[in-house]
Structures are given as C-alpha cells and as structure tokens.
Amino acid sequence: MILSKIDLRGGNGKLYLIDTVALGNARAVACYLVVDSNGKTAIVDTGYASSMGELIYSLNTLNINIESIDYIVPTHLHLDHSGATGYIAKGSSADIVAHVKAIKHLIDPTRLIASVKQVFGDYADLFGYPIAVDPKSNTITGVDTGEEYILSMGSVELRCVTAEGHAPHQIAVYINDGNGSILITADSVSMLYPDYPCYIPTTPPPAFDAEQAIETVERLSRLNAKMLLMPHFGISVEPDTVFKATIEGIREWVGMIKDSLDEGYTQDVIEARMIEHVKCNGLNEPIPTYVINSIRNSVRGIINYLL
Numbered sequence: 001m002i003l004s005k006i007d008l009r010g011g012n013g014k015l016y017l018i019d020t021v022a023l024g025n026a027r028a029v030a031c032y033l034v035v036d037s038n039g040k041t042a043i044v045d046t047g048y049a050s051s052m053g054e055l056i057y058s059l060n061t062l063n064i065n066i067e068s069i070d071y072i073v074p075t076h077l078h079l080d081h082s083g084a085t086g087y088i089a090k091g092s093s094a095d096i097v098a099h100v101k102a103i104k105h106l107i108d109p110t111r112l113i114a115s116v117k118q119v120f121g122d123y124a125d126l127f128g129y130p131i132a133v134d135p136k137s138n139t140i141t142g143v144d145t146g147e148e149y150i151l152s153m154g155s156v157e158l159r160c161v162t163a164e165g166h167a168p169h170q171i172a173v174y175i176n177d178g179n180g181s182i183l184i185t186a187d188s189v190s191m192l193y194p195d196y197p198c199y200i201p202t203t204p205p206p207a208f209d210a211e212q213a214i215e216t217v218e219r220l221s222r223l224n225a226k227m228l229l230m231p232h233f234g235i236s237v238e239p240d241t242v243f244k245a246t247i248e249g250i251r252e253w254v255g256m257i258k259d260s261l262d263e264g265y266t267q268d269v270i271e272a273r274m275i276e277h278v279k280c281n282g283l284n285e286p287i288p289t290y291v292i293n294s295i296r297n298s299v300r301g302i303i304n305y306l307l
Helices: 049-061 083-091 101-106 110-127 210-221 237-261 269-279 288-306
Strands: 002-007 015-019 030-036 041-044 070-075 096-099 138-145 148-152 159-164 171-175 182-184 191-193 196-200 227-230 235-237
Touching: 002 235, 015 049, 030 227, 041 182, 049 110, 070 083, 070 159, 083 101, 083 148, 096 101, 096 159, 096 171, 138 148, 148 196, 191 288, 196 237, 196 269, 196 288, 227 237, 237 269, 237 288, 269 288
Parallel strands: 041 070, 070 096, 096 138, 182 227
Antiparallel strands: 002 015, 015 030, 030 041, 148 159, 159 171, 171 182, 191 196, 227 235
C-alpha cells in the first residue's frame, strides 16, 4: 500500500512510502521506493518474504514490476527488512548494496534462517524465509564499517553509510535533496508506531550493542537531515526529537533492565514490567499485539547485550 509520496527537489525524482502490511498489521513495517527522473528505481528494504504479495501490488499501482527494479538496498539482515530481497533479485537483474557483513548471508542465508528460528521458534514461519541471492546474476556491493558508498541513479544519489548498533550489518541511506535532505534511517532510531505513538527502542537480539547504537545516532544526527523516513513507522520532520528520544530510550531501557536483572527477575517478568512501563508512558488504550511483540523483542536484545 502506497501511503506517501515525496517529490524530490528540482523534479529529480520521487520517494514513496510503502506499507508492507507485515503479518497483516498496517503501519508497522515500511519500505521506501526511490524513482529518479529517468525512471530508474531503487527499493530500500523489502519487508518480510511473506509480505511479497503486498509489495508487488503496491509496485504495480505505480506501473512498476519486479523485473524493472534497478537497485535493492536491504538496510540489514533482519527479515522484516531483507526477507524478500532474494525473491526480488531472482526476478530482476537489480544491483544490491548492503553492509559488507551482510553479503555472505544474502548469498547463503542458512545461518541467518537458523538464527531467526532460534530467536523466534515456530513463530518465525509467519515471516517467510529468505532465498539466496546469486552474485552471478545480481552484483552485490558491500559498505564497510566507517565507510560509505554513493549509489548514483542518475538524477538522484543515495549515500549509503554504515549504521551499526541495532545490528552489526546495518546501513542507513542519505539523500541530499537541497534544502530538504532526507535520511532513510533503518532501525537506527526508535520505533514510533502511528497506532501507538510511544517511543520504543529498537534493541533486538542477537547482536544489539548499546554503545554502538548511540554512537550511530549521534553520527547520523550530524548529517543534518530535515526529514527521517523510518521503517517503524513513517515520516518525521522532527529529526532532533527522534534522535534525542532514541538515545534517551536506549539508556533508560538498558538501565531499567539491568536493575531488574540485578534484582533477580526472570526474562518473562522483565518483559511484563517493560510492557507496563510503555503503557504507563503511552496512551490510555490497549497496546496492539504487534507493539507488545516489539517490546518483548527489544527487552530480549538488551538482556542478551547485558549478560
């Protein structure tokens, strides 16, 4: 479902927010489509493999099919961001840009699938599983830690920068649009779901690193973007507010969960405590199930980081 369109400055192209309707939930997982003035296309994140039908439908409403995708930029390997990458690659000759640490898992997702099953158990079946990218058919360019890669589409340039912390294989994408520069954040910022607008840190297992995550947010904030395109979920024109809330949230949650661990609470109890914490600081209405699952996942990631 196409929810928003941004006209890039000077008629250089367009940006579209696509709701992947992940696991049947609207406004939970977004990907972003960039179309330059000559019709070249780049998709930043692809959603779950199980969301492919919704993604294809959304592209078709713009008269774009899988075969015509020129570039795929999976910001990191978590399946709500990269799950459909192999399927799009298989149906196109698209070039791929990803973190250098992600490349081997895009080519052979065996260990990635095993890790997802270990973390989520049978629930992972709902996500769908990635398929391998053939590097002979789809060129893959890696962005190494501390470096960047400029993807020139013609009238639009995507500046791919590393953004570790949420995961060691994450990149973000910066688009210099004159006075309205744009940052596609990946999961470097907190979740802020429209249907439950309370900041929730994105701190999942198995490799969340709080210090790296905060360093990444501070570095990305210095890009002076005027607009953030967030995967969870949507567009913000208040970058400073989002960046500040992200850093404060990480520090608060790490501190609270450390205290709970020191007091001997189990994981289940800590998850329940943090759900209640979000409820007390949020809205006077039930928390949607997918938001509760996000909270649980973030708690597990912090516990894994602390232990």
